Amino acid sequence: MNLNETGRIMKMIKAAYPNFDKSGNAKDIATLWAWRFKETDFRTVLEAVGAYIDGDHAFAPTVGQIKAVIRASQPTLSAADGWAEIAHALKDSLANAEREFDRLSPPVRAYVKSPATLRALAGSDVAGRFFSDYQAQFFARFTAAQADETPDYAALNSPGNNQKAIESGEDKGVKSD
Structure with missing residues (x-):
């Protein structure tokens, strides 16, 4: 979501909650929201804010509350489906790892962590x-992460596991960058 789209979201929140930005600078608030939702599609945020407004909330939403609405609305992806995404991405990851990485769903992308992982696996x-x-x-x-009610995608890659294997080139066919 870009700053212009964030402005549209801010107007929507302001219409529903007139006291939304009275204590702060509207531009700073919009910049914060644009930064926190830069990787999120505008329509996704728009629908989440709409769902929040439809609820019984006395105060305007925070970034965290909207992110929670988004998480709750996303279907859980099975490990088999997640691995199928990776397997499909590996077909072209030697030459186009960045593009294939960007195509992964958010939870799979969080686990894979970087295009370098796809390139190493490919x-x-x-x-x-x-x-x-x-x-x-x-x-x-x-x-385990998908079974958790609020998954911590960053914790999927505990330090020293996947990245260490990539950097060391444990598989004889993998060369470190």
Whole structure:
């Protein structure tokens, strides 16, 4: 969502909650919201704000409340479907890892973490240890994160696991960048 779209959201909130920005600078508030929702589609935020307004809320929403509405409205993705996204992305990730990374759904993108991971997986031997370990970790952690009511996508990649394997090039077919 860009700053112009954020302005539209702010007008909508102001119409529903007239005291919304009386204590702060409207431009600063819009800039904050644009920053926090820069990776989120305008329509998604618009629908979440609409759902919030439709609820019984005495005060204007915070960024966190709108993010919670968005999370609650998104269907849970199974680990098998998440892995299918990765498998599809791997077909063209040696040459176009950035594009394939951007096409992943948000929870899968959060787990994969970077285009470099896709590139490393695409260059690895599917029968190799790196690939099979990554796949096993994905199924275990992704399933646990999706079962959580409010998943912490950043926690899906605990330090030292996936990135360390990529950097070390544990699979003989993977070369470190």
